[in-house]
Amino acid sequence: xxxxxxxxxxxxxxxxxxxxxxxxxxxxxxxxxxxxxxxxxxxxxxxxxxxxxxxxxxxxxxxxxxxxxxxxxxxxxxxxxxxxxxxxxxxxxxxxxxxxxxxxxxxxxxxxxxxxxxxxxxxxxxxxxxxxxxxxxxxxxxxxxxxxxxxxxxxxxxxxxxxxxxxxxxxxxxxxxxxxxxxxxxxxxxxxxxxxxxxxxxxxxxxxxxxxxxxxxxxxxxxxxxxxxxxxxxxxxxxxxxxxxxxxxxxxxxxxxxxxxxxxxxxxxxxxxxxxxxxxxxxxxxxxxxxxxxxxxxxxxxxxxxxxxxxxxxxxxxxxxxxxxxxxxxxxxxxxxxxxxxxxxxxxxxxxxxxxxxxxxxxxxx
Ligand SMILES: Nc1ncnc2c1ncn2[C@@H]1O[C@H](COP(=O)(O)OP(=O)(O)O)[C@@H](O)[C@H]1O
Ligand SMILES: [Mg+2]
Numbered sequence: 001x002x003x004x005x006x007x008x009x010x011x012x013x014x015x016x017x018x019x020x021x022x023x024x025x026x027x028x029x030x031x032x033x034x035x036x037x038x039x040x041x042x043x044x045x046x047x048x049x050x051x052x053x054x055x056x057x058x059x060x061x062x063x064x065x066x067x068x069x070x071x072x073x074x075x076x077x078x079x080x081x082x083x084x085x086x087x088x089x090x091x092x093x094x095x096x097x098x099x100x101x102x103x104x105x106x107x108x109x110x111x112x113x114x115x116x117x118x119x120x121x122x123x124x125x126x127x128x129x130x131x132x133x134x135x136x137x138x139x140x141x142x143x144x145x146x147x148x149x150x151x152x153x154x155x156x157x158x159x160x161x162x163x164x165x166x167x168x169x170x171x172x173x174x175x176x177x178x179x180x181x182x183x184x185x186x187x188x189x190x191x192x193x194x195x196x197x198x199x200x201x202x203x204x205x206x207x208x209x210x211x212x213x214x215x216x217x218x219x220x221x222x223x224x225x226x227x228x229x230x231x232x233x234x235x236x237x238x239x240x241x242x243x244x245x246x247x248x249x250x251x252x253x254x255x256x257x258x259x260x261x262x263x264x265x266x267x268x269x270x271x272x273x274x275x276x277x278x279x280x281x282x283x284x285x286x287x288x289x290x291x292x293x294x295x296x297x298x299x300x301x302x303x304x305x306x307x308x309x310x311x312x313x314x315x316x317x318x319x320x321x322x323x324x325x326x327x328x329x330x331x332x333x334x335x336x337x338x339x340x341x342x343x344x345x346x347x348x349x350x351x352x353x354x355x356x357x358x359x360x361x362x363x364x365x366x
Contacts, residue, residue: 001033001036001038001067001068001071002033003031003033005066005067006031006033006038006040006063006067007023007028007031008066009059009062009063009065009066009067010022010023010028010040010059010062010063011023011024012062012066013055013058013059013062014058015027015051015055016051016054016055017051017347017350017351017354017356018045018350018351018354018356019356022042022055022059026043027042027043027044028040028041028042028043029041029042029043029078030076036068036070036071036072037071037072037074038063038071038072038073038074039073039074039075039076040074040075040076041075041076041077041078042055042056042059042075042076042077042078043078043079043080044077044078044079044080045079045080045081045082045350045353045354046079046081046082046124046126046211046346046349046350047079047081047124047125047126047211048120048121048124048125048126048342048343048346049077049079049346050340050343050344050346050347051347052077055075056075059073059075060073060075079125081096081097081126081211081212082096082097082349082350082353082354083096083097083235083353084097084235084352084353084355085233091202091203091231091232091233092202092207092213092232092233094207094208094209094210095129095207095209095210095213096210096211096212097211097212097213097235097349097353098212098213098215098232098233098234098235099117099212099213099214099215099234099235099236099237099238099268099345099349100215100217100228100229100234100236100237100238100265101113101114101117101214101215101216101217101237101238101240102217102221102225102237102238102239102240102254102258103217103219103239103240103241103247103250103251103254104219104220104221104239104241104247104249104250104251104252104253104254105219105220105241105246105247105250105251106137106219106220107219108240108241108242108247108273108274109240109242109273109274109310109316110216110217110219110240111132111134111139111140111143111216111320112143112273112316112320112325113238113240113271113273113310113341114130114214114215114216115130115139115140115143115144115216115320115325115327116316116325116326116327116338117214117238117338117341117342117345118130118172118212118214119170119171119172119325119327119328119338120327120335120338120339120341120342121211121212121214121342121345121346122170122171122172123171123327123339124339124342124343124346126211126212126346127209127210127211127212128171128172128173128210128211128212128213128214129166129172129173129174129175129207129210129212129213129214130172130173130174130175130213130214130215130216131175131176131201131205131213131214131215131216132174132175132176132177132178132216133198133201133215133216133217133218133224133228134216134217134218134219135177135186135189135194135197135198135218135224136186136187136189136194136218137218137219138176138177138178138183138186139176139216139320140174140175140176140178140179140216141176141178141179141183142320142321142323143319143320143323143325144167144169144170144174144323144325145169145322145323145324146167146169146174146179146323147178147323149167149179150179150180151164151165151166151167151175151179151180152164152165153165154206156206161204163204163205163206164180164204164205164206165205165206166205166206166207167179170325170328173207173210175201175205177197180197191223194223194224195223195224195227198224198227198228198231199227199231202231202232212346212349215228215232215234220250221253221254221257225257229258229265234265235266235268235349235352235353236265236266236267236268236348236349236352237254237258237265237266237267237268238267238268238269238270238271238307238345239251239254239255239258239267239269239270239271239304240270240271240273241270241271241272241273241294241295241298242272242273242274242275242290242294242295243272243274243275243288243290243291243292243293243294243295244290244291244294245291245294247290247294248294248295248298251270251295251298252298252302255267255302255304266352267302267304268305268307268345268348268349268352269299269304269305269306269307269344269345269348270295270298270299270302270304270305270306270307271295271306271307271308271309271310271341272293272294272295272296272306272308272309272310273310274289274290274310274311274312275288275290275295275309275310275311275312276288276289276292276309276311276312277289277311277312277313278311278313280314283333286311289312295309296309305344305348307341307344307345307348308337308338308340308341308344309337310334310337310338310341311334311337313326313331313334315329315331315334316334326338
């Protein structure tokens with residue numbers, strides 16, 4: 001077998017989302033050939049790529065059918081997380097993607113979704129941070145069991161003043177107003193103080209290198225949202241909704257806000273939370289308490305990807321209250337819903353970064 005033959009075979013294999021072949025996308029590296037053995041590395045656009053197995057199988061097939069029927073193919077994976085950062089790198093220069101998790105309405109599970117998304121991405125080997133931008137109602141300290149803990153200051157040695165080091169828990173970096181001031185005091189701040197706190201989260205916190213920074217936004221569409229969008233190069237927004245009509249109406253406002261010409265933040269997709277309830281003793285039953293498929297219909301209406309449907313589960317609520325989010329538990333059914341959501345999210349982001357219409361994110365091929 002020759003290297004050129006291998007490359008030719010691999011140039012017939014498509015990256016399913018990006019719609020181009022692996023060779024054109026420069027994803028193939030380190031081809032090594034030894035008799036019937038061939039190995040190479042595929043460089044993915046995200047460490048949490050859900051399409052690995054599919055691509056490995058397609059590569060094996062192409063090489064066996066086009067080059068050598070007896071080939072023993074070993075595909076290794078590495079990643080270089082894609083980014084659409086085109087700013088000159090002043091703001092958070094080492095953060096590749098910034099994901100704003102928002103909702104029109106409070107209490108739809110934004111913080112729960114943001115926290116478990118961050119953990120699912122991290123468990124897929126990405127470097128992840130979670131910024132709690134809900135200045136008036138921070139949830140991160142309780143959800144991560146770090147109430148009362150205070151971050152340290154560190155001289156990061158770039159001639160700047162000392163920076164705040166985010167807390168680390170369960171493998172992700174955390175920052176919340178609740179970690180800096182007494183929880184009751186931020187509640188009485190006026191708008192400008194809250195906005196300046198957000199700006200400090202960006203300029204004074206040492207986030208360092210991250211593949212994904214997840215921002216848990218306050219409910220609605222107010223000043224803090226504008227500050228976040230004007231201060232940070234946000235890659236895209238995830239809109240959380242429940243299937244209920246009132247939540248859907250508010251979600252539409254959120255979609256409209258992000259779509260405004262002067263902000264122009266792409267919507268990564270919608271996530272429907274509290275989609276149905278399944279009692280532990282009747283695992284086959286689904287009860288659509290808040291209505292059925294409201295998020296799905298909204299996604300269709302706006303031509304946006306539906307990133308997932310998360311059930312209403314007691315473990316999710318208990319995990320949030322006890323400081324051990326459900327992604328850190330052994331509830332594998334619920335974890336699977338978040339893992340699939342994270343997978344669809346990184347696919348949609350990779351497509352945004354490659355300037356491909358995210359409405360084309362297909363159902364995961366299993
Ligand atoms: N899918 C779910 N199943 C059960 N409880 C949930 C679910 N999503 C959120 N909750 C609970 O609902 C409450 C509100 O969720 P939260 O994430 O704080 O909402 P928001 O940030 O939008 O205000 C919390 O007690 C949380 O644990
Ligand atoms: Mg919240």
